[in-house]
Amino acid sequence: MxxxxxxxxxxxxDTLPEPEPGAGxxxxxTLACGICGSDLHARRHAHRMVELARHFPGRKPMDLPRDVVxxxxxxxxxxxxxxxxxxxxxxxxxxxxxxxxxxAGGPQNIGYSNDNVGxxxxxxxLSEALLLEVxxxxxxxxxxxxxxxxxxVHAVAKANIRGDxxxxxxxxxxxxxxxxxxxxxxxxxxVIAADYSPARRALALALGADVVVDPxxxxxxxxxxxxxxxxxxxxxxxxxxxxxxxxxxxxxxxxCVGIPGLLQQVFEGAARDARIVVVGVCMxxxxxxxxxxxxxxxxxxxxxxxxxxxxxxxxxxIAEGQVDAAALVTATVGIDGVAGAFADLANPxxxxxxxxxxxx
Amino acid sequence: MxxxxxxxxxxxxDTLPEPEPGAGxxxxxTLACGICGSDLHARRHAHRMVELARHFPGRKPMDLPRDVVxxxxxxxxxxxxxxxxxxxxxxxxxxxxxxxxxxAGGPQNIGYSNDNVGxxxxxxxLSEALLLEVxxxxxxxxxxxxxxxxxxVHAVAKANIRGDxxxxxxxxxxxxxxxxxxxxxxxxxxVIAADYSPARRALALALGADVVVDPxxxxxxxxxxxxxxxxxxxxxxxxxxxxxxxxxxxxxxxxCVGIPGLLQQVFEGAARDARIVVVGVCMxxxxxxxxxxxxxxxxxxxxxxxxxxxxxxxxxxIAEGQVDAAALVTATVGIDGVAGAFADLANPxxxxxxxxxxxx
Numbered sequence: 001m002x003x004x005x006x007x008x009x010x011x012x013x014d015t016l017p018e019p020e021p022g023a024g025x026x027x028x029x030t031l032a033c034g035i036c037g038s039d040l041h042a043r044r045h046a047h048r049m050v051e052l053a054r055h056f057p058g059r060k061p062m063d064l065p066r067d068v069v070x071x072x073x074x075x076x077x078x079x080x081x082x083x084x085x086x087x088x089x090x091x092x093x094x095x096x097x098x099x100x101x102x103x104a105g106g107p108q109n110i111g112y113s114n115d116n117v118g119x120x121x122x123x124x125x126l127s128e129a130l131l132l133e134v135x136x137x138x139x140x141x142x143x144x145x146x147x148x149x150x151x152x153v154h155a156v157a158k159a160n161i162r163g164d165x166x167x168x169x170x171x172x173x174x175x176x177x178x179x180x181x182x183x184x185x186x187x188x189x190x191v192i193a194a195d196y197s198p199a200r201r202a203l204a205l206a207l208g209a210d211v212v213v214d215p216x217x218x219x220x221x222x223x224x225x226x227x228x229x230x231x232x233x234x235x236x237x238x239x240x241x242x243x244x245x246x247x248x249x250x251x252x253x254x255x256c257v258g259i260p261g262l263l264q265q266v267f268e269g270a271a272r273d274a275r276i277v278v279v280g281v282c283m284x285x286x287x288x289x290x291x292x293x294x295x296x297x298x299x300x301x302x303x304x305x306x307x308x309x310x311x312x313x314x315x316x317x318i319a320e321g322q323v324d325a326a327a328l329v330t331a332t333v334g335i336d337g338v339a340g341a342f343a344d345l346a347n348p349x350x351x352x353x354x355x356x357x358x359x360x
Numbered sequence: 361m362x363x364x365x366x367x368x369x370x371x372x373x374d375t376l377p378e379p380e381p382g383a384g385x386x387x388x389x390t391l392a393c394g395i396c397g398s399d400l401h402a403r404r405h406a407h408r409m410v411e412l413a414r415h416f417p418g419r420k421p422m423d424l425p426r427d428v429v430x431x432x433x434x435x436x437x438x439x440x441x442x443x444x445x446x447x448x449x450x451x452x453x454x455x456x457x458x459x460x461x462x463x464a465g466g467p468q469n470i471g472y473s474n475d476n477v478g479x480x481x482x483x484x485x486l487s488e489a490l491l492l493e494v495x496x497x498x499x500x501x502x503x504x505x506x507x508x509x510x511x512x513v514h515a516v517a518k519a520n521i522r523g524d525x526x527x528x529x530x531x532x533x534x535x536x537x538x539x540x541x542x543x544x545x546x547x548x549x550x551v552i553a554a555d556y557s558p559a560r561r562a563l564a565l566a567l568g569a570d571v572v573v574d575p576x577x578x579x580x581x582x583x584x585x586x587x588x589x590x591x592x593x594x595x596x597x598x599x600x601x602x603x604x605x606x607x608x609x610x611x612x613x614x615x616c617v618g619i620p621g622l623l624q625q626v627f628e629g630a631a632r633d634a635r636i637v638v639v640g641v642c643m644x645x646x647x648x649x650x651x652x653x654x655x656x657x658x659x660x661x662x663x664x665x666x667x668x669x670x671x672x673x674x675x676x677x678i679a680e681g682q683v684d685a686a687a688l689v690t691a692t693v694g695i696d697g698v699a700g701a702f703a704d705l706a707n708p709x710x711x712x713x714x715x716x717x718x719x720x
Binding site: 048052056106245263268281282285288290291295301 | 408641649651654656658659660661662664
């Protein structure tokens with residue numbers, strides 16, 4: 001079968017042996033697979049990723065001299081079953097799954113693995129136990145957005161929202177947009193969102209942001225403060241010594257950029273007692289001033305991924321039209337277009353989410 | 361009056377004009393004042409402290425070419441009152457106060473200020489509204505430990521303990537010891553504590569640690585894991601996908617060292633989903649690997665200081681004998697001994713808390 005392969009640091013099209021389903025596994029045809037920012041990161045920082053994997057003995061790290069097929073945001077069609085399977089879903093059924101394969105040695109990655117190809121290949125293997133049937137009529141390229149939406153749903157869940165916070169989303173790439181959609185579903189308003197790109201700010205508004213800020217023109221934290229002013233009653237209810245502090249509602253900041261220096265910027269801009277959820281994936285060493293965190297008593301929650309329940313509910317949210325997933329898709333390409341798509345994604349004005357359709 | 365003054369980066373004994381109480385203020389005689397790690401930090405990093413103060417427009421930063429008298433862990437005796445005071449406490453009454461002076465322009469620091477001398481001076485000014493009478497019979501040098509204990513009480517309060525966590529305290533200086541005492545009062549056990557110094561480990565046990573670790577001999581996180589193993593029932597109750605993860609109770613780590621590189625060490629050692637409370641005050645730029653935090657979904661709560669209520673309850677805890685404050689005091693010096701005490705505190709085997717008695 002054909003696949004876009006990560007080989008010697010580049011994306012190369014070549015053929016690979018057909019995958020053969022083992023016990024409990026399902027052979028599927030890849031219908032659609034989103035290109036994730038993590039894949040762009042992984043291509044540039046593959047050695048870092050392998051180095052960091054030593055902290056997590058459960059999952060087998062990539063062996064970089066060997067081929068890897070990325071792609072962990074997929075929607076597929078059931079083709080055939082391996083041994084020891086219940087075969088409840090007929091061939092032809094459209095399915096999603098978290099990007100994990102259950103093996104005798106425990107769950108292993110799909111997409112960042114030498115053994116389990118991801119969605120930039122024509123066919124792949126999934127675990128029967130993890131299959132979710134795509135509700136009737138939902139297009140595969142929109143069902144493939146389940147994974148990135150689940151990242152936002154999870155980040156918002158980990159924020160332990162009380163209801164009185166004013167959220168600020170820094171960065172409106174796919175992760176930031178998923179966070180905005182998940183915040184809107186929670187009803188926490190107004191949602192303030194910041195991005196340098198006009199196209200991304202327009203998408204932020206489409207997905208539920210109430211106020212968007214261009215950091216080149218305006219300080220996002222100043223805009224946040226304008227929208228976070230306490231009411232007269234809230235002001236009056238404060239204990240005497242707190243009356244000296246700025247009268248602001250609690251800050252809940254989502255860092256959705258993931259580059260070195262960003263956390264320090266958030267520490268500088270954040271209001272006292274802010275809670276910061278780090279959703280952006282920074283793979284490099286970072287530097288910051290802990291004293292800012294200390295003097296403001298900041299809280300930083302790092303998040304990654306999602307639970308199986310959050311993944312399943314994200315698929316339902318898209319299928320029910322509660323999140324406008326279609327708005328995120330800016331292009332579709334075949335296997336031959338993956339390398340070009342990696343390059344194109346550098347320009348936030350042109351692209352948000354590019355979907356790979358390996359059958360094209 | 362005489363005072364140990366921070367002048368040109370050194371501690372120098374000299375005379376200063378007598379303080380004169382303004383409206384709402386009280387002239388007090390300093391009975392005892394602890395030397396805090398922050399004072400040692402401040403002497404070495406005074407310029408950093410001033411630089412960081414620009415983020416906090418409320419409080420006036422130190423003007424370093426001018427004299428400063430440190431000392432914010434004090435117990436005093438009422439001498440005289442300024443105008444507009446109720447004078448409920450008679451002269452001779454022993455009092456404590458949070459190290460803040462209420463002025464027309466808002467609260468200002470005591471101890472890190474050119475205007476308000478701290479406890480390394482014979483006399484100082486306090487605000488009548490903030491005075492707490494020391495319960496009968498409690499020695500001034502023990503009442504002076506209210507402030508550092510309040511730091512531990514606050515750190516533990518900010519940890520939002522649920523009751524199922526196993527705490528690990530990294531560093532058993534005065535801050536770590538206060539955290540241990542506060543954890544013991546919460547009943548959260550076993551308390552694991554790590555320090556390179558045998559004297560500090562002995563104190564940790566005296567203040568309520570159940571297990572102490574010498575990081576030179578043993579990995580504190582490995583010792584923590586031995587004591588954090590889930591029970592058979594807890595293991596059995598886990599959802600299926602979590603059954604692949606190590607069966608450990610939730611980790612609650614208190615970082616009580618405050619030097620660059622320490623947070624990265626904690627990120628490396630911490631178990632998945634650990635909550636980290638940063639109580640140590642690192643005034644320098646720090647470097648770390650955000651990916652470790654992301655992959656483990658760590659939570660970092662930075663804390664500083666305490667509330668007035670936490671301060672008042674800390675004084676009560678010492679007075680009622682619920683915390684063995686006396687164990688912390690390893691020496692008392694007069695004003696002439698302050699400079700030497702700053703040097704002596706570098707050796708954790710010799711000293712934990714040195715109390716300045718300016719009347720000596």
